Amino acid sequence: MHIQPKAVGRYPYRTVLVPVPLVAFVFALVTDILYWRTSVLMWQNFSAWLLLGGLVFGALAILAGIVDLLRPNSKYYRPSWAGALCYAIVLLLGLLNSFVHAGDGWTAVVPGGLILSALTFIAIILTLWLSAASPLSHEWRTLHD
Template identity: 55%
Template sequence: MAILSASDRDAAAYPIQSLFVPFPLVCFTLALATDIAFWQSGNVMWQNFSAWLLFAGLVFGALAIVAGLMDLLRPRTRPLRPPFLSSLLYLVILSLALANSLVHAGDGWTAVIPYGLALSAVTFFLCLVAAAVSARKYARLAWRI
């Protein structure tokens, strides 16, 4: 039986929010793909897929926020929390996705084509920026720079 010191226990901490954050990012990326498919084909099925993907991304985004708040309360995961810019970007992404979901609630071509597709593209771009900002901090922690 191994006895872990305090520093070993701190190093073994894993933030719970890391389990939920990838789901919204994937859902919002796929929502952009289904919006493009709807734009090219005009098939309403793709609009429905986009609406459901946006809903799933918002649900998992809310779960990620709750898990992130729980991680703030755990002292072992405080060094692994995302930087402020990344957290702010996640909130902006969820806000844009909520607006996009409301746009997708309409019927027909105008529910997606000018504004829904643009909101999906902006959301996707911000997801890439947030992933880059988060990866930079975790790379610094791994290499102790």
């Protein structure tokens, strides 16, 4: 697959926002582990806020992705269906995890929230792997080296 020169300047908007929920959900796992090991309530609160921030930026990334679909020449930078599906699964796991973290005290994190955070992390790794394995990501890298 070859990218046409006029498409090179069309960097997708969603790529600015997609990393934010991924990083927020990874840090939510870290703060869940810290809460599990220390029982300091501050870590549960950090997890809840990280999950909320990840969900807000995830929704903004979806809106930016819709805008990208409507832009001319956007077909060159569309994610694969598998990558988009994995990203949606990450956001759904983050939403479910946020509902679990809305509970009170220890049972809001251990074990349910911690397990959901770990599952979200695994889904993030799969999403990143699918995105990096995309033929377009290889072509993009070779164009800008």
